[in-house]
Amino acid sequence: MLWALMAVGVFAIFAIWPKRAQRGVKGKKDVPRPLRGSWVVREDQGRRLWEAELKERELDPGSLVPLGTGYVLPESEMQHVKIVGTSGSGKSMVIKHILAAVEQRPSQRAVIVDPDGGYTRLFFNPERGDVIFNPFDARASGWDLAADVGEDYEARHLAAALVPDAVGHGGGMENLRAGAAQCSNSRAARRGTVDARVFVSRGDAQRRCRARRARRGFSGCTIFCRK
Structure with a gap:
């Protein structure tokens, strides 16, 4: 069960x-x-x-x-x-x-979504065969988000599942566009250059931003399965 x-x-x-x-x-x-x-x-x-x-x-x-x-x-x-x-x-x-x-x-088996890691500390037992799904936990089973994204639509689905669009004035695509510009400009600032791709290819900037937002969505959240 x-x-x-x-x-x-x-x-x-x-x-x-x-x-x-x-x-x-x-x-x-x-x-x-x-x-x-x-x-x-x-x-x-x-x-x-x-x-x-x-x-x-x-x-x-x-x-x-x-x-x-x-x-x-x-x-x-x-x-x-x-x-x-x-x-x-x-x-x-x-x-x-x-x-x-x-x-x-x-x-019996269990799937536990553990945002703060408390239940993982109490119940996770690798000797029993328990598996952690968290790309930012060293004990995780090698789950690579990039390996699950081969096409643009897969990146969109993953980003939408992890970070839903905001609701209300200024939400939705407007937030995404602003975030894409921020991601690209912050990257350019670190390099000391101007990244023109945010103006030339908005789709490319959005994809990069989705990946970063997906990463933040997983940060601090652990899912582990009891075998």
């Missing part, structure tokens, strides 16, 4: 519970009963539901992925999870517990 953790945070007060959890088991009778679908419950209600569900299905909590004060049921593991919370509310701790549980499952 592939776990993809994108934007995550903590919201411990509420939990979403599947309708099947209400089946006449002690601990579930005082929980609201919708006609269909899922519903929102308080943390204490969610805890009672989890405990009753584990007992009814004879599930071992140690085999489940923790989520706050409860667990992710096996049939819910492939669904999206969004954890929301303010600074200091415990978002990172919840994510660490989730990753630690996934780490205990040798047959």
Whole structure:
């Protein structure tokens, strides 16, 4: 199973519970009963539901992925999870517990996007076969951005994916043109010459600037895969 953790945070007060959890088991009778679908419950209600569900299905909590004060049921593991919370509310701790549980499952894999490198420091294990995709990390697996760009359209797609165009007045292509001129002129200044290509071939200047912007987009961001 592939776990993809994108934007995550903590919201411990509420939990979403599947309708099947209400089946006449002690601990579930005082929980609201919708006609269909899922519903929102308080943390204490969610805890009672989890405990009753584990007992009814004879599930071992140690085999489940923790989520706050409860667990992710096996049939819910492939669904999206969004954890929301303010600074200091415990978002990172919840994510660490989730990753630690996934780490205990040798047959499962994970793709982790780690902007500040915190999860890489905790979970990256090259002896296990983990792979880092970051052209600016010495431990990376030789990923060269230039090797993925053979045509102009590939450079455009890569740059657009990493650095989307700005929105609003002065955004979009105007920002790109200004950036291309800045890239070219700064390069000319370092050489002590005037680079006329910014005026003669705007496309060439834009391509060079895209490559630099793509590099900045990757700087400080690590993606590693657990084999």
